[in-house]
Amino acid sequence: MVQHVYGCFRAPPTPPLTTSTPAVSFLAPQIMQPQDNRTNWFKGQGLWAHIPENQWKDWTWQYKHRLITPEQFEQFLPLTQSERRGFHHAQERLSVAVTPYFFNLIDRSNPDCPIRRQIIPRGEEAHNTPGEFADPIAEEEQMHADGLVHRYPDRVLFLVTNQCAAYCRYCTRGRMVSGVHNYHPRHEAALEYIARHPQVRDVLLSGGDPLLLTDARLDYLLSRLRAIPHVEFIRIGSRIPVFMPQRITPALCEILRKHGPIWMSIHTNHPRECTEELYQATERLAFTGTPLGNQSVLLRGVNDDLDTLRSLVHRLLMMRVRPYYLYACDLIKGSAHLRVPVQKGIELIRGLRGFTSGYAVPQFVIDSPGGGGKIPINPDYMESICPDGKILLRDYTGQLREYKP
Ligand code: SF4
Numbered sequence: 001m002v003q004h005v006y007g008c009f010r011a012p013p014t015p016p017l018t019t020s021t022p023a024v025s026f027l028a029p030q031i032m033q034p035q036d037n038r039t040n041w042f043k044g045q046g047l048w049a050h051i052p053e054n055q056w057k058d059w060t061w062q063y064k065h066r067l068i069t070p071e072q073f074e075q076f077l078p079l080t081q082s083e084r085r086g087f088h089h090a091q092e093r094l095s096v097a098v099t100p101y102f103f104n105l106i107d108r109s110n111p112d113c114p115i116r117r118q119i120i121p122r123g124e125e126a127h128n129t130p131g132e133f134a135d136p137i138a139e140e141e142q143m144h145a146d147g148l149v150h151r152y153p154d155r156v157l158f159l160v161t162n163q164c165a166a167y168c169r170y171c172t173r174g175r176m177v178s179g180v181h182n183y184h185p186r187h188e189a190a191l192e193y194i195a196r197h198p199q200v201r202d203v204l205l206s207g208g209d210p211l212l213l214t215d216a217r218l219d220y221l222l223s224r225l226r227a228i229p230h231v232e233f234i235r236i237g238s239r240i241p242v243f244m245p246q247r248i249t250p251a252l253c254e255i256l257r258k259h260g261p262i263w264m265s266i267h268t269n270h271p272r273e274c275t276e277e278l279y280q281a282t283e284r285l286a287f288t289g290t291p292l293g294n295q296s297v298l299l300r301g302v303n304d305d306l307d308t309l310r311s312l313v314h315r316l317l318m319m320r321v322r323p324y325y326l327y328a329c330d331l332i333k334g335s336a337h338l339r340v341p342v343q344k345g346i347e348l349i350r351g352l353r354g355f356t357s358g359y360a361v362p363q364f365v366i367d368s369p370g371g372g373g374k375i376p377i378n379p380d381y382m383e384s385i386c387p388d389g390k391i392l393l394r395d396y397t398g399q400l401r402e403y404k405p
Contacts, residue, residue, distance in 0.1 A: 036314060043276035046104030047076060059246035062099045063165060063212075069096075073120065077108040086121025086169075093334065095178035096121055098166040099244045105272050114270045114302040117338070119166055125334035131369075134175040136330040138371030145193045147185030151373055155202035155233075158190050160221065164209045165243040170297055170338050172330045172367070177208050191224050194231065202233040211240035215251050222259035234259070237295070239267040245281035257288040265293045265324060269303050274315035282319040293324035296362065298348070304340045306351040313352065313360040323362040328377070331369055342366070342377060350379040354396025 045056050055061045067073055070087040079087070090096050098119045107113040142151045149157040162176055162183045176183035185207075194200050203225055210218065225231050240247045256262050264285060268274060282292055294316050296303060303309050313323040326349070329339045345364050352361045365374040383392040383400065390404045 036311065036318070038276070038279065038318065041274060041276050041279065041315075042105060042272065048100050048104070056101075057246050059244050059249070062101055062244045062246055066097045066099050066166070067103055076103070077106070079120070080111050080122075082123040083111075083120050085123030086125055089123070089126040089334075090121045093125060094121075094167050094169070094171060094174040096167060097164075097178070101246070101277065102166055102243045102273075105275070112301055114299075114308075115272060117301050118168055118170070118269060118299065121169055122337065124337035125169065127336065128333045129336045132331045132333045132335065133369070134333055136332050136369055137172060137367045138369075139173075142371055145186060145189035146183075147187075148190035148193050150193075150197070150200070151371060154199055155204065156194060156197075156200050157204050157206055158194070159185055159207050160187065160205050160210050161185060161208035161212055163212050164207065165212060165240055165247075168239070168297075170299060170329050170332060170335050172332060173208070174332060187221060191221075191228075194225070195228050198230045201230055202235070203231055204235045204237060206237040209238050209240050210236050211238045211247055211252070215249075215255055218252070219255045219258075222255065222262070226259055233263070235263040235265065237265045237267070241266050241278060241281045241285070242268050242273050245275075245277045248281040248284050250284075253284050253288045256285070256290050260289045261291065263291045263293070265295050266321060267295050267297075268312065268316065269296050269299060271308060271311040271315050274312070274319060279319050282321055286320045292319075292321040294321045294362070295325045295327065296323070297327045297329050298340045298345050298364075299329060299338045300340050302338075304344055304348070306348055309348050310352060310356060310360075313362065314356070317357065317360055323360055325374070326362040326364045328364070328366045330367055346377060346379050350396075353379065 045051060045053075048056060051061075067076075070079055070084060073079060073083075087096060096119070102115070102119070105115045107115070110116070139149045139151075139157070142149050144150050147159040149159070151157070159173070159176070162179060162185065164177055167174075167178050171177060194203060205221070213221070222234065225234055256264075266282070268278075286292060296309075296312065298304060303312060309326075316323050326345065328342055328345055329335055331339075349361065349364045364377045366377055367373070368375050381394050381396075383394060385391050388404070390402055393401045393403060395401050
């Protein structure tokens with residue numbers, strides 16, 4: 001085996017390297033899989049088939065009819081003991097809510113359904129393990145106005161609301177979203193901060209979920225940002241298209257088009273979230289000229305196997321959505337049952353790279369505890385750099401290759 005040598009050559013041990021050295025530590029994933037032509041994507045109203053279609057397609061109906069209490073959930077599925085304990089604890093930690101549309105995606109016969117694990121709380125949320133934090137990536141330390149995080153030199157995070165359409169049990173901002181805690185963004189203070197800092201060229205609207213703002217408020221915020229000469233790049237991070245695609249209305253699309261280009265990152269974790277309605281919503285967004293990316297969180301029992309992750313990234317590409325980041329789950333209090341070893345994430349990326357389109361491979365990152373920002377974590381394909389400039393590399397199948405510029 002060749003030792004890792006960066007900037008300093010060590011003679012490789014025997015046997016001598018050849019370009020046909022067989023792979024020993026690279027597991028070639030099974031690349032054969034059924035073709036996905038959208039015929040098996042979820043569509044329709046499911047448990048709410050009796051509701052008139054015009055109501056189903058109205059996002060305000062979806063929002064008003066969210067399932068919130070354990071009793072509402074138990075109308076459709078028996079909660080486990082752990083989930084009942086989770087509901088109890090959620091009152092102090094992070095509220096529970098899910099739209100009828102997203103609830104339909106749960107496999108109600110499976111207590112470990114990957115959709116269910118994301119949105120129904122479990123008793124494990126009450127267990128804090130050492131090294132977990134309420135604010136794992138130290139956003140509060142870098143908050144310069146209520147809701148305005150300035151961490152990197154040229155860009156800011158503008159947390160415009162504390163509300164979401166549904167609540168993810170692994171939420172990094174569980175300390176401020178869902179109304180359990182007393183957090184209220186101050187838009188004017190944040191806008192003034194951005195205007196006073198000419199180095200800020202990139203503004204990310206997030207929350208909570210910015211697409212829960214009214215059209216008028218979103219239009220106002222985007223107008224104000226567009227009027228700041230040094231703001232070049234505006235992005236929105238939103239899980240609304242995934243939880244409530246009905247929100248992507250013609251009026252909202254017109255606002256995005258008017259202020260465009262607005263880039264948008266959606267947030268899907270499992271291929272079942274790629275439904276026919278989400279497909280239609282991303283098409284509407286794409287036709288406004290909104291470039292679309294996806295951020296996933298690597299979660300135990302949700303997407304920590306190669307077949308699932310591959311299916312997800314392929315479906316995203318079919319929806320014109322570029323898989324962008326795969327996050328290691330932040331060290332949020334009560335999230336140990338959802339976290340996955342980092343090595344597993346590296347193996348998953350290795351299982352994608354080369355075996356599928358480069359566009360389908362997200363960047364695996366750890367958002368560093370303590371506020372250091374995102375750190376890319378990659379499989380290591382470089383074996384050594386020699387003094388003569390020659391580089392020894394492993395290709396995706398495990399074969400050794402030499403590159404001499
Ligand atoms: S949609 Fe985003 S902000 Fe809202 S609960 Fe989920 S992860 Fe947190």
